[in-house]
Amino acid sequence: MDKEQPLVEHLAELRKRIFWVLGVLIIGLVIGLIFAKNVILFLKSVPPADKIAWHVFSPWDALRLYMNFGFVVALLITLPVILYHIWAFVSPGLRESEQKASILYIPGAVVLFLAGLAFGYFVVFPMAFYFTTAISRSMGITELYGAAQYFSFMFNIILPLSVLFELPIVVMFLTKLRILNPKRLAKMRRYAYMILVILSTIITPPDAISAILVALPMIVLYEFSVLLSGFIYRKQLVQDAAWEAEYGEQK
Secondary structure (H helix, E strand, O other): OOOHHHHHHHHHHHHHHHHHHHHHHHHHHHHHHHHHHHHHHHHHOOOOHHHOOEEOOOOOHHHHHHHHHHHHHHHHHHHHHHHHHHHHHHHHHOOHHHHHHHOOHHHHHHHHHHHHHHHHHHHHHHHHHHHHHHHHHHOOOOOOEEHHHHHHHHHHHHHHHHHHOOHHHHHHHHHHOOOOOHHHHHHOHHHHHHHHHHHHHHHOOOOHHHHHHHHHHHHHHHHHHHHHHHHHHHHHHHHHHHHHHHHOOOO
């Protein structure tokens, strides 16, 4: 019975935190739907959308467009809350110094997510759009763009990139939890490179230049993650040595 009680408490805490996240997500969705029209009109006024005419192919397309933007805005609003509750759930298993250090990851994770959005929107998405447009024109196909399809194409590119840009934060956090360390990351390097190249090929147009332009920043992020992991790992070794020196002799 005593062993079951902590599990019940953990599940109750997890449920409470999920409810918090869902509540903020719903509020964010309402805010996103309120501002969706302004955001859509702004994106329609900048390249590459400013030179094309949009159409809808079903009565549901406009609604789907609104919901997509509402969800993205809700995700941006909820992201810090999600990260905080993940930290709060696992922090009891960390030392006090690790708790204070790891909570600083939340602003960094938000910044990296926004950096991924910016990189996807300003670099990768235009490449993909102009590449597919060039193919259509080379085949003599008249372009007729659906508004919902245009933004679905955009989101399918920029959202995965935003998640990939979280790699340094994830590695740092897992190093703090002593699940990863720089030695393991170094052994995984060739497999990580292969996975990143495959993901870059999937996200980008099917040409080598676009894949390389996306794969290189991903590889740089991985190597940066290894450096950060090494920094944290060395600090852990120093802390462990100090703890052993202070309390090991008492044994």
